[in-house]
Amino acid sequence: MLELSGLSKHFGGVRAVDGVNLKVGRGDIVGLIGPNGSGKSTIVNLICGLFPPTAGNVLLAGKDITSLPTHIRVGMGIARTFQNIRLFGQLSVWQNLWVAQNSDQHRKDGSFLKRWLGAPGAARAEIDRTLEFFNLEKKRDELAANLSFGEQRRLEMARALAANPSLLLLDEPAAGMNAEEIEQLDERIRTLRKTGITILLIEHHMELVMAVTDRVAVLNFGQKIADGGPAEIQANPQVREAYLGSSNVK
Amino acid sequence: MDYLDFIDTIQSIADGVLFGATYALLGIGFTLIFGVMHKINLSYAAASIGAAYASLLILAGFKVPPAFVFVLSALCGGVIGGLVYWIGFKFIPLNNPLATLMSTLGLLLLIDEIVVHTTQGVPLAYPVLFSDVIIPAGPFNLRGDLIFVFMLGCICMVLLLLLIYRTRLGIATRAVSQQPVASALCGISTTRVNILTFVITGVLGGIAGAMIGAAIGMLSPLLALPLTVKGLIVCVIGGLGSIPGAILAGLLVGGLENLFQFWRGVSERDLYIMLLLFIFLVFRPGGLFATAPGRD
Numbered sequence: 001m002l003e004l005s006g007l008s009k010h011f012g013g014v015r016a017v018d019g020v021n022l023k024v025g026r027g028d029i030v031g032l033i034g035p036n037g038s039g040k041s042t043i044v045n046l047i048c049g050l051f052p053p054t055a056g057n058v059l060l061a062g063k064d065i066t067s068l069p070t071h072i073r074v075g076m077g078i079a080r081t082f083q084n085i086r087l088f089g090q091l092s093v094w095q096n097l098w099v100a101q102n103s104d105q106h107r108k109d110g111s112f113l114k115r116w117l118g119a120p121g122a123a124r125a126e127i128d129r130t131l132e133f134f135n136l137e138k139k140r141d142e143l144a145a146n147l148s149f150g151e152q153r154r155l156e157m158a159r160a161l162a163a164n165p166s167l168l169l170l171d172e173p174a175a176g177m178n179a180e181e182i183e184q185l186d187e188r189i190r191t192l193r194k195t196g197i198t199i200l201l202i203e204h205h206m207e208l209v210m211a212v213t214d215r216v217a218v219l220n221f222g223q224k225i226a227d228g229g230p231a232e233i234q235a236n237p238q239v240r241e242a243y244l245g246s247s248n249v250k
Numbered sequence: 251m252d253y254l255d256f257i258d259t260i261q262s263i264a265d266g267v268l269f270g271a272t273y274a275l276l277g278i279g280f281t282l283i284f285g286v287m288h289k290i291n292l293s294y295a296a297a298s299i300g301a302a303y304a305s306l307l308i309l310a311g312f313k314v315p316p317a318f319v320f321v322l323s324a325l326c327g328g329v330i331g332g333l334v335y336w337i338g339f340k341f342i343p344l345n346n347p348l349a350t351l352m353s354t355l356g357l358l359l360l361i362d363e364i365v366v367h368t369t370q371g372v373p374l375a376y377p378v379l380f381s382d383v384i385i386p387a388g389p390f391n392l393r394g395d396l397i398f399v400f401m402l403g404c405i406c407m408v409l410l411l412l413l414i415y416r417t418r419l420g421i422a423t424r425a426v427s428q429q430p431v432a433s434a435l436c437g438i439s440t441t442r443v444n445i446l447t448f449v450i451t452g453v454l455g456g457i458a459g460a461m462i463g464a465a466i467g468m469l470s471p472l473l474a475l476p477l478t479v480k481g482l483i484v485c486v487i488g489g490l491g492s493i494p495g496a497i498l499a500g501l502l503v504g505g506l507e508n509l510f511q512f513w514r515g516v517s518e519r520d521l522y523i524m525l526l527l528f529i530f531l532v533f534r535p536g537g538l539f540a541t542a543p544g545r546d
Binding site: 048050069070071074075079080082086087088089090091095098099100102103115116117159160162163 | 416417418419421422424425428429431432433434435436437438439440
């Protein structure tokens with residue numbers, strides 16, 4: 001589904017991402033972890049095309065998308081959430097989803113004018129379903145800026161799903177959430193898995209990562225230091241060292 | 251102040267507010283482009299006057315009724331708006347804050363020069379509609395041409411507000427102005443929204459240019475610079491990026507300008523408008539409607 005080959009991004013002398021290879025199969029849920037500043041978010045930005053890589057390629061479903069602009073990649077099925085919430089604050093909850101819907105998917109849905117002035121039929125039902133899934137249906141006409149933090153986090157994910165992506169990049173979706181909210185997030189990710197969507201999950205919250213992912217890749221100083229099943233990663237001495245410092249401290 | 255003075259004062263304010271609809275349209279143009287791109291398009295007022303001139307040329311070339319001059323001017327404005335984007339923004343590094351300021355300043359001078367060269371700098375008469383209609387309202391007289399200009403301005407503003415707040419295109423435009431990065435990640439092409447904003451504001455400017463021509467009864471290349479200043483003042487007073495702010499500020503500036511002209515004469519009026527701008531910058535720098543923060 002997604003393949004990164006030799007991906008690098010240097011900011012001046014800083015090697016934020018340094019020759020990372022990563023394969024994510026269709027329908028997989030892959031975790032991407034690593035200490036702060038290890039290059040996780042940079043990788044997500046490279047996959048979305050927010051800036052060009054210094055070297056290497058990004059392949060989506062076998063196609064090289066390295067030089068395509070962001071909105072084209074989104075049209076090809078990539079969606080993401082942001083670590084810092086970036087909703088359209090002055091638009092309503094409903095409008096946040098509407099604007100994110102892929103208009104190509106609803107081309108035959110109602111007349112042009114109807115699609116221009118609102119979401120007809122199937123598109124509307126889809127938005128309603130997504131809002132319900134994220135327990136936001138009562139807030140549909142509220143401005144996004146007026147939502148609580150937890151609701152805004154949910155809306156971020158709802159908006160990312162509005163275009164029916166095949167690959168979802170979640171950039172620290174549990175940041176700032178309490179235990180109950182993380183529980184719900186866990187459940188939602190499990191439900192989403194059944195739809196066949198591929199997820200790349202970047203997260204600090206280890207319990208969540210270990211619970212929902214099939215595979216985990218670990219980054220440190222821009223390089224991939226481990227890649228394997230959750231249990232395998234937890235036992236990996238290199239990973240422990242990256243997180244806890246070198247072993248002689250113990 | 252005796253009764254007649256009072257009547258005249260109110261009359262001049264009313265005339266000014268009616269003419270202020272043109273300032274409102276210009277202010278909306280500046281403010282919309284600023285909202286979407288966070289850039290000032292200095293050539294906007296000159297382009298609007300240019301569109302009005304272009305409509306006159308077409309009118310002279312083809313035998314069409316003078317009423318069509320507004321439609322022609324709107325179309326020319328849209329084309330010029332697209333050209334301004336293409337010349338002044340497409341190839342210019344947008345992360346340099348001065349680059350587009352210089353390129354649009356250059357375009358302002360260029361458009362001005364083109365107008366001066368094609369008309370030899372002589373003011374041209376502009377078709378005036380409903381100039382012989384005077385609507386008496388109690389002790390006041392409302393000029394038909396000004397009423398027409400005002401109504402046309404209001405219709406444009408209502409249509410624009412519907413476009414921006416009710417249609418998918420408008421919502422996408424607002425999404426880009428609030429979160430450019432996130433909107434690209436919702437599949438919105440920022441470039442396309444930018445171009446469309448230039449074309450739409452161009453159409454608006456073309457109508458504003460024709461309205462100014464129709465209200466004054468003539469067009470002169472000397473209009474471009476003062477209108478640029480007025481448009482910028484309007485969007486600062488209204489709050490950069492706010493459309494309702496630009497509308498209100500446009501009418502306010504129009505009304506006050508005429509009032510100051512009535513009290514202190516035409517040579518002093520702009521002084522007081524500048525003073526008004528100064529007061530706003532000091533005491534309310536965000537303008538009447540400061541736009542919500544939180545843009546990345």
